[in-house]
Amino acid sequence: MKSRTISELLSQDIVFPEVEIKGWVRTFRANRFIALNDGSSLNNIQCVVDFESFDENLLKRVTTGAAVHVKGTLVESQGKGQKVEIQVSDISILGDSDPETYPIQPKKHSFEFLRENAHLRTRTNTFSAVMRLRSALSFAIHKYFNENGFYYMHTPIITGSDAEGAGEMFKVSNLDAKNPPLTNEGSIDYSKDFFGKETNLTVSGQLEAETYAMSLGKVYTFGPTFRAENSNTSRHLAEFWMIEPEVAFMDLAGNMDLAEGFMKSVIKYVLENNREDLEFLDKRLQDEDKTKPQAERNEMTLIEKLNFVTDNHFKRVSYTEAIDILRNCKPNKKKKFKYLINEWGTDLQSEHERFLVEKHFKCPVILFDYPANIKAFYMRLNEDGKTVRAMDILFPGIGEIVGGAQREERLDVLKQKMAAINIPEEDLWWYLDLRKFGTAVHSGFGLGFERLVMFATGMSNIRDVIPFPRTPQNAEF
Numbered sequence: 101m102k103s104r105t106i107s108e109l110l111s112q113d114i115v116f117p118e119v120e121i122k123g124w125v126r127t128f129r130a131n132r133f134i135a136l137n138d139g140s141s142l143n144n145i146q147c148v149v150d151f152e153s154f155d156e157n158l159l160k161r162v163t164t165g166a167a168v169h170v171k172g173t174l175v176e177s178q179g180k181g182q183k184v185e186i187q188v189s190d191i192s193i194l195g196d197s198d199p200e201t202y203p204i205q206p207k208k209h210s211f212e213f214l215r216e217n218a219h220l221r222t223r224t225n226t227f228s229a230v231m232r233l234r235s236a237l238s239f240a241i242h243k244y245f246n247e248n249g250f251y252y253m254h255t256p257i258i259t260g261s262d263a264e265g266a267g268e269m270f271k272v273s274n275l276d277a278k279n280p281p282l283t284n285e286g287s288i289d290y291s292k293d294f295f296g297k298e299t300n301l302t303v304s305g306q307l308e309a310e311t312y313a314m315s316l317g318k319v320y321t322f323g324p325t326f327r328a329e330n331s332n333t334s335r336h337l338a339e340f341w342m343i344e345p346e347v348a349f350m351d352l353a354g355n356m357d358l359a360e361g362f363m364k365s366v367i368k369y370v371l372e373n374n375r376e377d378l379e380f381l382d383k384r385l386q387d388e389d390k391t392k393p394q395a396e397r398n399e400m401t402l403i404e405k406l407n408f409v410t411d412n413h414f415k416r417v418s419y420t421e422a423i424d425i426l427r428n429c430k431p432n433k434k435k436k437f438k439y440l441i442n443e444w445g446t447d448l449q450s451e452h453e454r455f456l457v458e459k460h461f462k463c464p465v466i467l468f469d470y471p472a473n474i475k476a477f478y479m480r481l482n483e484d485g486k487t488v489r490a491m492d493i494l495f496p497g498i499g500e501i502v503g504g505a506q507r508e509e510r511l512d513v514l515k516q517k518m519a520a521i522n523i524p525e526e527d528l529w530w531y532l533d534l535r536k537f538g539t540a541v542h543s544g545f546g547l548g549f550e551r552l553v554m555f556a557t558g559m560s561n562i563r564d565v566i567p568f569p570r571t572p573q574n575a576e577f
């Protein structure tokens with residue numbers, strides 16, 4: 101007999117009632133009801149044991165967390181909320197779990213506690229639902245690009261370039277600690293750390309993706325990226341996954357259309373395919389809301405919010421318009437912004453972004469045409485000489501979820517911009533080559549994958565949507 105998953109058993113009619121299943125025990129009540137989960141579904145399957153037919157010592161080993169192999173007959177369930185259950189004929193213990201020391205007890209644990217037990221936290225409903233959604237979203241992303249003529253490109257993890265020019269890089273080193281290369285002054289020469297060259301972990305695959313866009317036309321990356329920023333916020337990780345499409349012959353308006361269509365498509369995918377997990381997480385948020393004062397409660401349920409994004413246009417607003425709104429608004433009856441926006445040219449803080457999305461426009465917003473001095477060197481300078489063709493997409497509850505731009509395709513302008521911030525031409529000679537040989541308008545963007553997972557699951561801390569979060573405090577697992 102083939103072992104089946106709980107998801108299969110729950111979704112089919114009882115055709116072959118003799119079944120066997122393997123999973124981990126969630127609870128064992130009254131020496132009679134085993135709630136078993138195997139990760140294939142949010143739902144447990146109830147396994148009903150006639151305790152008189154089993155050895156007492158065997159049943160003692162059916163404890164929370166134990167791995168078991170159950171054989172029996174699938175029957176319609178009399179219990180509430182479950183279609184079928186298994187009348188158990190045979191149980192074997194595959195792996196014991198000491199109830200005294202097993203960290204995941206059948207009770208509500210705090211997310212902080214579960215973060216410390218990241219290796220076991222997917223044995224809870226919340227984290228298994230989040231990680232199933234994470235998997236579904238990755239699939240939806242590949243599906244979207246595949247169906248729209250994009251090639252998937254793998255960009256290097258170890259690289260010599262600082263794509264964002266922000267200097268937030270982790271160095272990669274194979275220096276011989278006992279016998280390191282030395283500078284003329286006698287100190288360790290870190291510029292020789294990677295077989296004689298200076299390298300770091302990538303902050304973005306964009307520059308490399310541009311090279312492929314300028315030959316294959318439409319490409320995207322989906323890989324890990326690293327930022328050595330010491331940001332201890334609920335939206336920053338030192339290692340996060342980024343999706344970066346890059347398209348030749350596409351301008352900023354096309355980039356906005358692509359980003360909006362893409363975001364809607366992947367969210368729609370999980371609304372259609374992951375309903376059970378979404379409904380579970382939605383209920384969790386609604387229960388949490390009940391413990392909060394009215395003013396702090398969510399205005400929409402999770403599923404309403406996801407539907408809202410797929411059904412409504414993203415509002416497109418220039419940086420200059422946004423600054424006017426922020427200068428003239430009253431964010432709150434009592435409180436002003438922590439950082440006041442006084443002049444044109446100031447970068448927006450997340451409080452401003454969230455005000456625009458959540459209070460002012462009340463829908464996703466695409467901000468574009470930012471001041472050149474607060475954006476990366478590769479962005480296309482506008483004819484006004486002071487703004488660039490940048491775009492950020494802001495989402496409710498998240499703030500910036502996407503950052504992108506039309507790229508500077510003019511060799512002379514790009515060289516000037518690099519010189520202004522001291523990027524040597526030798527460092528990016530290959531990037532400049534794209535402007536020398538068959539240059540063309542092209543654009544792309546980067547979506548922070550974990551921020552998308554946060555949005556789709558309603559989780560409020562980015563550490564809870566990636567299996568093993570890397571933050572300045574945490575790299576244990």
Ligand code: 4AD
Nearest residue numbers: 304306336337340344501502503504544545546548
């Ligand atoms: O805005 P960023 O820095 O843009 C780039 O890296 C461009 N090269 C992308 C491109 O045009 N191809 O990052 C893009 C997105 C942000 O909007 C945010 O969602 C996410 O990546 N992000 C982070 N997510 C988690 N932790 C961090 N430390 C993040 N930094 C950026």
Ligand code: MG
Nearest residue numbers: 492500502503
């Ligand atoms: Mg950004």
